[in-house]
Amino acid sequence: MLNFSFTPEQEDFRDMLKEFVRAELLPNYTRWDREGVLPRGLWKKLGLLGVNGLRIPAEYGGSEADCVTAGIAAEEIGRGDFNLTYAVMLNSLIGEIINNHASEDLKKEWLPPIASGDKIVGIALTEPDAGTDAAGIKATAIYKDGVYVLNGEKSGISVATIGDAFLIFAKTKPDLGSRGISAFICPSDLPGVECNGYEDMGNIPIGRGSIYLNDVELPEKYLIGLEDKGFIQVMNGFDLSRLLIGLQCVGAALQSLDETIEHVKGRLSFGKPLATYQGVSFPLVTHYTQIEMIKWQAYRGLWLRDQGLKHSKESASVKWMGPKCSQEAIHECLLLNGHYAYTKEMPLEQRLRDVIGLEIGDGTAQANQMVIAKDIIGKEFRSYERPVPSK
Ligand SMILES: Cc1cc2nc3c(=O)[nH]c(=O)nc-3n(C[C@H](O)[C@H](O)[C@H](O)COP(=O)(O)OP(=O)(O)OC[C@H]3O[C@@H](n4cnc5c(N)ncnc54)[C@H](O)[C@@H]3O)c2cc1C
Structure with missing residues (x-):
């Protein structure tokens, strides 16, 4: 059915x-x-x-x-x-x-x-030298006398300046890759935790920034999942966040399209409403079509997750196309509203700035395309970890 x-x-x-x-x-x-x-x-x-x-x-x-x-x-x-x-x-x-x-x-x-x-709890994975290659993080969590001592730097973290705690990933086995990474909840008021904000282009209220960990003594009860396995255990969560990010971008695009459709119905050019010109209506139709398709792929991915079925490639497809097509739709809406939309009196310029951030956050287009390639082409053809087999 x-x-x-x-x-x-x-x-x-x-x-x-x-x-x-x-x-x-x-x-x-x-x-x-x-x-x-x-x-x-x-x-x-x-x-x-x-x-x-x-x-x-x-x-x-x-x-x-x-x-x-x-x-x-x-x-x-x-x-x-x-x-x-x-x-x-x-x-x-x-x-x-x-x-x-x-x-x-x-x-x-x-x-x-x-x-x-x-x-408010944020998630801190990215580091100055490890973004897409998340398993390459360098932050360490070394166990000693009932506490994990955390050292390292997390960068690009949403809610860095306002978070009460962070889900932090750090290496408990520094010599290993993703198999030596553990996850912790780390309250932001512990001694040795320092958070600095960025001057971002968008998502400004979110307070993105860096988190410095300087000999932070974290009681062992704050370990999430198994030691050395945290990264692998919680990775599946990103399949959810990526679908939700797709839908939040879709929401911003649909609102912009609705507002713009109202505008072009009322605004006259050469004596007729803008909406009567196909040069105006067809771009709106193009973006609306793309956004609707992404929306339903997102709900399909969420439904698959609710059924306990595989959905990583659906999630990755929504994550790379959702923010990209949404910012393109919002950009088009901005142009169709004319010069006034270029001012800060209207929300379109801010929506554009805000949505672009999530073309990067939680994995870029390429990072998500790697997930899909691994699924539809085969993990033996991954560009990382293993060379392509010779015939
Ligand atoms: C708004 C926003 C919010 C964020 N929030 C968080 C957060 O809450 N927590 C957190 O941990 N991080 C967060 N980040 C960081 C984000 O997850 C990383 O920026 C992202 O994973 C990319 O890493 P990077 O910036 O180091 O770029 P890099 O990994 O250096 O990549 C640079 C470019 O190269 C491309 N690239 C890299 N490797 C390959 C490859 N093998 N093949 C093809 N192309 C490749 C990438 O796609 C990208 O275009 C956020 C970022 C933004 C912008």
């Missing part, structure tokens, strides 16, 4: 979010960018609406929703405030990882405040 409909509960959830977006997010989206602050009040409001705890069990304060429902939140909030979609993506990803791999004590300590929006 093939069925593309959402459940009545999912439709109600979408309607509720649409009203929230209309009343509270759209009118303020550009304000947080100008002021350079994350609206913690709205992040907490998302907690009240059940958005922060979508992938967290009810016993820890979550709303225990399926992945498709998390996708609805990413899409709808993406329409209203791209930066607040980090609450959907980060909290779903980190909520799942903690719930699946952390000790009971850690779950009780971190899941309820993540779900309520009281605490």
